Amino acid sequence: MNEFSSAAFYPVAVMVLAAAVLVVSFKNLIYSALAMIACFAGVAALFVLLHAELLASAQILLYVGAISILILFAIMLTRNRGGEVKLFFHQQAWMAIPVVAIVGLILIIVIGSAHYNAADTAQNPGTKDLASMLFNQYAFPFELVSLVLLVAIVGAILLAKKEKIK
């Protein structure tokens, strides 16, 4: 990471964390969803800072664009008539503290004990290299993806189909 990236990392990281905290602290589900979109966008910015542009564009297209719409639609479709929607984890703050502490501890131990080669981000494969790798080395998994997507479409159709009354 060069100077610019490391300088830009902190404001973006703060934004991601702040958005993530807002997701769980808003009382209104719609606000939570919007905060989550901000969180997704921040993660995309982090990918850009790591020079993972392909990942960043996928993050924007899929998470900021598609997943957030899916979540907003889910909220729209499941809202009960009137009345406040209360998030279930608002009552579980006392439980969250030990869980977060344990997960944080595990993460610190794992990250602290891992040996990273001091790889510079400049050595990371660029977007073009990554893409050409996808089409040469990983051609078969790539084609499998299309089948997985086909299965997903069939599943989506089947799920929403009305069950036939026999």
Next chain:
Amino acid sequence: MEAVLWPLLVYFAAALALVSAILTLSYLLGQRHRDAETGKPYESGIVSTGSARVRFDVKFYQNAMFFVIFDLEAVFIFAWALAVRQAGWTGYAEIVIFIGVLGSALAYLWRQGQLDWGPRRRRRLAMDIPKENDRLRG
């Protein structure tokens, strides 16, 4: 590497400046009303009836799911477009198969009638509206 990232920063700054300019200008120059009609939802001149809390068709969600799937496809095509020279003809064949499979998926859901929000259905719903309104008025 700064050379690569600074246009993005400029773009961000421009977007931020544009949005804040629009919001500030409309805040400063806009009119403020507090009439009976102000808070009502805008329905292009039609008086709104009933509640907005109606049950939406599950098709909305289904369409969102299809959107996610085809969006994912777009990401892969985007990756191919970036490496079109390196991938060569084999890459071309791969992307043709890829798009072919997803094209057949599209054909499948088209044939299954998942893309039509049929006129028959719409007419029925339109017919239901007065009945629904009567029910809501009690």
